[in-house]
Amino acid sequence: MSDQKTDHLHAVRHSTAHILASAIQRLWPEVKLGVGPVVENGFYYDIDLGGEQLSADDFPRIEAEMHNIIKAAEPFERLEMPVLEAVGWARKYGQPYKEELLNDLQRSGTTFAKDLDADELGLAAEGDSKVESVSFYRNGDFTDLCRGPHVEATNKVGAFKLMRVAGAYWRGKEGNPQMQRVYGVAFETPKELRQYLDMLEEAKKRDHRKLGQELDLFVFSDLVGSGLPLFTPRGTVLREELEAFSNELRKDRGFEKVSIPHMTKKDLYEKSGHWAKFGSELFLVKSQETSDELVLKPMNCPHHTQIYASRPRSYRDLPIRYLDTTMVYRDEKTGELGGLSRVRSITQDDSHAFVRPDQIEQQIDDLLASANELYGTLGMKLRVRLSWRDESDAYLGSTELWASAQKQLKNAVIANKLEYFEQEGEAAFYGPKIDFMASDAIGREHQVATVQLDFVMPERFGLEYTTEDGSAQHPVMVHCALLGSTERFLSVYIEHTAGRFPVWNAPEQIRLISVNQEEETIKFVQSVVQKAKGLGLRTTVDNSNESVGKKIRSAEMWKIPYTVVLGEKEIGGSELVPRIRKDLAVNDEAKSYALDEFLKTVANEAKSRVSKTSL
RNA sequence: GCCACCUUAGCUCAGUUGGUUAGAGCAUCAGUUUUGUAAACUGAGGGUCGUCGGUUCGAAUCCGACAGGUGGCUCCA
Numbered sequence: 001m002s003d004q005k006t007d008h009l010h011a012v013r014h015s016t017a018h019i020l021a022s023a024i025q026r027l028w029p030e031v032k033l034g035v036g037p038v039v040e041n042g043f044y045y046d047i048d049l050g051g052e053q054l055s056a057d058d059f060p061r062i063e064a065e066m067h068n069i070i071k072a073a074e075p076f077e078r079l080e081m082p083v084l085e086a087v088g089w090a091r092k093y094g095q096p097y098k099e100e101l102l103n104d105l106q107r108s109g110t111t112f113a114k115d116l117d118a119d120e121l122g123l124a125a126e127g128d129s130k131v132e133s134v135s136f137y138r139n140g141d142f143t144d145l146c147r148g149p150h151v152e153a154t155n156k157v158g159a160f161k162l163m164r165v166a167g168a169y170w171r172g173k174e175g176n177p178q179m180q181r182v183y184g185v186a187f188e189t190p191k192e193l194r195q196y197l198d199m200l201e202e203a204k205k206r207d208h209r210k211l212g213q214e215l216d217l218f219v220f221s222d223l224v225g226s227g228l229p230l231f232t233p234r235g236t237v238l239r240e241e242l243e244a245f246s247n248e249l250r251k252d253r254g255f256e257k258v259s260i261p262h263m264t265k266k267d268l269y270e271k272s273g274h275w276a277k278f279g280s281e282l283f284l285v286k287s288q289e290t291s292d293e294l295v296l297k298p299m300n301c302p303h304h305t306q307i308y309a310s311r312p313r314s315y316r317d318l319p320i321r322y323l324d325t326t327m328v329y330r331d332e333k334t335g336e337l338g339g340l341s342r343v344r345s346i347t348q349d350d351s352h353a354f355v356r357p358d359q360i361e362q363q364i365d366d367l368l369a370s371a372n373e374l375y376g377t378l379g380m381k382l383r384v385r386l387s388w389r390d391e392s393d394a395y396l397g398s399t400e401l402w403a404s405a406q407k408q409l410k411n412a413v414i415a416n417k418l419e420y421f422e423q424e425g426e427a428a429f430y431g432p433k434i435d436f437m438a439s440d441a442i443g444r445e446h447q448v449a450t451v452q453l454d455f456v457m458p459e460r461f462g463l464e465y466t467t468e469d470g471s472a473q474h475p476v477m478v479h480c481a482l483l484g485s486t487e488r489f490l491s492v493y494i495e496h497t498a499g500r501f502p503v504w505n506a507p508e509q510i511r512l513i514s515v516n517q518e519e520e521t522i523k524f525v526q527s528v529v530q531k532a533k534g535l536g537l538r539t540t541v542d543n544s545n546e547s548v549g550k551k552i553r554s555a556e557m558w559k560i561p562y563t564v565v566l567g568e569k570e571i572g573g574s575e576l577v578p579r580i581r582k583d584l585a586v587n588d589e590a591k592s593y594a595l596d597e598f599l600k601t602v603a604n605e606a607k608s609r610v611s612k613t614s615l
Numbered sequence: 616g617c618c619a620c621c622u623u624a625g626c627u628c629a630g631u632u633g634g635u636u637a638g639a640g641c642a643u644c645a646g647u648u649u650u651g652u653a654a655a656c657u658g659a660g661g662g663u664c665g666u667c668g669g670u671u672c673g674a675a676u677c678c679g680a681c682a683g684g685u686g687g688c689u690c691c692a
Binding site for chain 1: 616617618619620626648649650651652653654655665682683684685686687688689690691692
């Protein structure tokens with residue numbers, strides 16, 4: 001809000017939201033209005049048309065009405081009135097949602113709408129003192145409770161476009177009635193709007209679901225079920241390379257791999273506390289033999305605690321660090337599923353360190369360093385969120401422990417010079433988290449890496465170690481996943497790379513194209529494949545009866561890092577001219593290399609996980 | 616789970632107000648060709664129009680349920 005440009009854009013968007021509401025009220029005089037805040041790139045307005053449902057088909061007439069209002073150049077006038085009077089106004093004009101907000105405002109001096117601050121609600125609630133009066137803005141025959149500011153008149157807004165209509169619960173609570181939320185984008189100039197819409201078109205091209213299909217990385221099957229992705233050979237190479245890197249980073253720092261079954265008696269989760277909190281989201285498994293109630297594991301920490309608990313531990317043994325990349329299963333609601341970003345079979349590159357209190361700091365440092373190394377190598381910039389508890393009773397453990405845990409996480413983040421933001425209500429029920437957030441192609445944020453500090457689980461499972469003075473003490477658990485979930489990570493990573501994977505994790509690293517199908521050529525190509533495979537390079541051959549041009553085109557579309565055409569010239573000489581994928585190449589010139597030198601260079605690049613070629 | 620929208624060949628899409636045997640490009644297969652850095656030529660196969668039910672003389676087209684998907688909301692250990 002500091003600079004003028006931001007302020008003005010904000011006013012433009014907010015004013016456009018009012019124009020939207022005005023237009024809807026003219027077309028549907030019975031409309032009951034919710035809130036209409038500014039959001040990234042635009043605005044929305046929540047409406048309730050009683051029985052009628054708006055659809056995108058209605059947008060043309062709404063937009064036409066909006067343009068009429070804009071043409072009319074109605075000035076935005078600010079009015080002020082005491083809260084009590086405002087309640088009367090809301091009642092008089094049949095606006096129950098506004099009335100509810102005003103009543104709350106009157107009662108407590110603030111509104112409780114979750115995650116919507118007073119500014120977004122358009123309320124005049126400032127500071128924490130009791131609010132005496134609220135402001136309204138009027139344009140033409142439309143008046144709305146609103147803090148402002150607005151542009152001077154309706155013709156001073158910029159370019160806008162209604163985007164979609166979606167359901168949204170009143171005040172974000174599932175039990176409340178569902179309103180319709182009309183989303184629009186708005187910018188100061190038509191050019192900026194066009195640029196934004198073009199950007200969205202570009203983003204569609206790198207949508208991980210589209211690329212997953214085009215590059216043959218993963219599929220879904222109606223017979224298998226929704227939210228259950230199947231990874232093809234190519235997709236499996238990609239995920240295993242990434243998982244191997246993630247594991248390596250922690251093995252280097254003292255973690256050891258463990259393995260656990262994918263199901264367990266539900267007793268395990270009753271003990272951990274997960275059953276009480278997430279029981280309805282577990283898949284149940286029935287034994288035909290015993291009376292055991294089994295569940296598919298929705299997470300791994302309880303299993304890992306049982307490995308720790310299997311023998312007495314000394315303070316000298318700590319830290320004990322387990323690493324496990326394994327699938328968990330969660331019965332996510334159908335409407336929450338989407339591509340790879342939200343699935344029901346979730347691979348976690350999970351780890352749990354059991355440490356003494358004096359080892360917490362070092363452990364968190366190690367994990368933050370691992371995360372930095374991973375995302376640095378991948379060229380991804382992440383936002384760091386400190387996920388704290390809120391005042392609700394959704395958390396286990398004493399408030400003192402929580403305060404101490406949150407403080408230690410914050411110190412670690414500061415010590416590692418990470419930029420961060422803090423958010424209440426985002427913690428796990430057993431402890432606070434450092435979450436790393438990545439953005440997808442259209443700017444939606446997803447949590448990837450996470451480091452969590454947990455004093456609760458060791459206590460619930462009665463985990464102990466013997467201290468120097470012979471007494472028993474609970475270890476502290478540090479939970480960590482670097483990719484987070486392989487699936488969700490891939491959804492972001494595929495979009496981040498647009499499917500142009502670096503050599504080290506590219507499913508296909510080199511493609512050899514034969515100029516013709518003569519025996520001599522085929523034989524030569526085979527000998528090159530043998531050499532490349534001998535160096536561990538993922539190499540394929542295109543011997544098909546197609547033109548060289550077509551085979552090159554095909555290799556380009558598969559986004560393969562290196563393509564080599566082999567024919568008479570190569571058989572005769574010992575040099576070849578690799579075709580290097582554009583984003584990898586340092587310059588555009590095609591150069592020739594000795595066969596062995598070329599292969600060795602590529603093999604080294606793959607091993608060292610570099611993002612650019614040195615060829 | 617809730618709201619809106621979508622579902623035609625492996626993929627991307629046509630299909631006129633309900634009216635005969637549902638089309639195209641790419642991909643696949645066969646033949647011709649033996650190719651030099653982003654698409655050679657010819658031909659063939661491939662669809663109970665997501666599934667089930669209804670309305671109708673007649674349904675890809677209209678209605679309903681279910682399944683799957685998209686965008687949001689809610690949730691996310």
